[in-house]
Amino acid sequence: MKLSDGVEQAIHCMLMLSGLQADGAMPAAAMAEYHGVSTSYLLKHLQALAGAGLLTSVPGPRGGYRLGRSADKISLLDVVLAIEGTGPAFRCTEIRQRGPEPLASKFFAKPCAVTAAMLRAERAYRDELRKVTIAELAHNPGTELGNAIAGRSCAFLEQHERRPAAG
Template sequence: MKLSEGVEWGLHCVHMLAGLPQGATLPTRALAEFHGLSETYLSKHLQALTNAGIIESLPGPRGGYRLARSPEKITLLAVVEAIDGREPLFRCTEIRQRGPVASGPEAFRMPCGIHVAMARAEKAWREALRVQTVADTISHYQHDVSSEARERTAQWVAGRMRLAPEK
């Protein structure tokens, strides 16, 4: 399984937006610069997150992006699905019904065992992401990153954030 790089970008941007003070936004340019990403490509992923109701975009000179709801209410699965969609990761094409000794569908009483195993694994993976929130990643960040690094990040963000009109 391989998720698109947009999932990583989206998760990091949502995480960063979660740290903004009330009424503040960050423009695409700042989010792209901080993460060393292409502004053009990042904006496509930010639009997907906006369409999913995870972040909101405010236009104008004081505009930018901010969370649309609290970090406790944004699951990692919601971000993954906003960026990469909800399609199953594994798609069974019933290749067991092909080849020189193929039988028709009537020969198989149960779904393919491989299909069942992959669906079970995907269900577990999605459930694990469904119970983890952006607030959980923030808590991890607070414990995992030095106070000096957190302060440098906070100063960098403070210099680029914009104060937007309240919701």
């Protein structure tokens, strides 16, 4: 199965946003800069995440995006479905009913073995994605890579996070 680049971008943006203060927001342009991707392409995915309730859009000059709910309540499956849609990856077109001298329709009342196997595999795939949360992925302390990523993102967040003006 091939997922779009938008899935990777969305997951990494969710990870970045999980590091914001509760009242903080990050502009789409800053996230695009950080990840080296097109702002317009990223915006499409951020809007899909917001439409699914995974992100909240904060309007105004101190606005941007923040998580729509706690990072421990957002699974990888939530992100994938928001970007790719909820339909199954495999779509049976009933190829077995085409061609010369097709079988009688009574043989097509149930899904064929190919469809059944593909749907089982997709259920397993979705079950695994459902088990992993953004919160789990956001914290990878104790490794050289984890520490390097944390250092880079912390510095970027400090520079680009938008917060409401003090009362």
